[in-house]
Amino acid sequence: MGLHRSALPAEVMAILKGGAVIPAHPLALDANRQFDRRRQRALTRYYVDSGAGGLAVGVHTTQFEIRDVGLYEPVLSAAMEDAKAWTARPLVMIAGVCGKTEQAVREAKLAVSLGYHAGLLSLAAMKGASEDAIIAHCERVAEEIPLVGFYLQPAVGGMDLSAGFWKRFCSIDNVVAIKAAPFHRYRTLDVVHGLIAAGAEDRITLYTGNDDHIVLDLVTPFVAMRDGKPVTVRFQGGLLGHWSVWTKGAVDLLARLKQAAAAPAVPAEILALDARVTDCNAAFFDVANAFHGCIAGCHEVLRRQGLLEGIWCLNPKEGLSPGQSELIDRVSVDHADLADDAFVAANLARWLA
Secondary structure (H helix, E strand, O other): OOOOOOHHHHHHHHHHHOEEEEEOOOOOOOOOOOOOOOHHHHHHHHHHHHHHEEEEEEOHHHHHHHOOOOOHHHHHHHHHHHHHHOOOOOOOOEEEOOOOOOHHHHHHHHHHHOOOOEEEEHHHOOOOOOOHHHHHHHHHOOOOOOOOEEOOOOHHHHOOHHHHHHHHHHHOEEEEEEEEEEEHHHHHHHHHHHHHOOOOOOOOEEOOOOOOOHHHHOOOEEEEEEEEEEEEEEEEEEEEEEOOHHHHHHHHHHHHHHHHOOOOOHHHHHHHHHHHHHHHHHHHHHHHHHOOOOOHHHHHHHHHHOOOOOOOOOOOOOOOOOOOOOOOHHHHOOOOHHHHHHHHHHHHHHHOO
């Protein structure tokens, strides 16, 4: 047995269960598309100082191609090293884990060896396999590292997964959280139904990855019946590519949403934020072009703030789509109160030092 959830530090589990902003960590490259260690460090420092509760590294926003160019271990090592050197406070460190079983197990073991607490398990490589085979895959990886389940939307490589699948997944003992990111209301409900049917709501924490409905996910009580009685669960935090930008604003937003969710009624101005945040996401994630520029769009926001030198991706074909820059212009003006430009400007030199 590798790392079991019972061995995780109590303060880390408290952050995970309480709900936190966990940005998906981008990859900093230079003009030659080589790893830019200095700016990668600056990004980590930015997320820590923004008040993020953890980091997700080696995930979709970090670019899955890091595995093809030998950067998976260096990037995971860098985030762990830089976070520890910058702050003494506990952080939930989550490593992206993907591939068929042999690769996923290898990545899980590496993540544990580097000090990561959980693995965000992408199932994209299992597309076409039977549900039994996918569950067996999950069980094997869970022997090595606590799992964060990942419902990845089909537009970027995911697959449809039933409520029955999620019930079986939630029955795996070493699962600690689920990132629901199908960008789909019905499929998000499947996760909720599976979690409740498995009776795992006290062990497994729900995180939204639905960048198109961040605010509503975080203020909505989700109710499903079990044994004839209603059971209510809530999304406690977000593990989001969207929160790799304007992260200080995201931390402030989550605090507002937690306060609103605890009130007898959610104020209308809080509900109105859902459409505003989604409007920003449409620009950042290039929704008009089926998410082609979703990574480059986040890079562009960070470039404008000075955190990244450019928007280069490992895949030269990845970049901004026509009109995407203009959309980012618009939302940066329309929703300037959600941004953290002043915070970044005040700290950038220190982070880059």
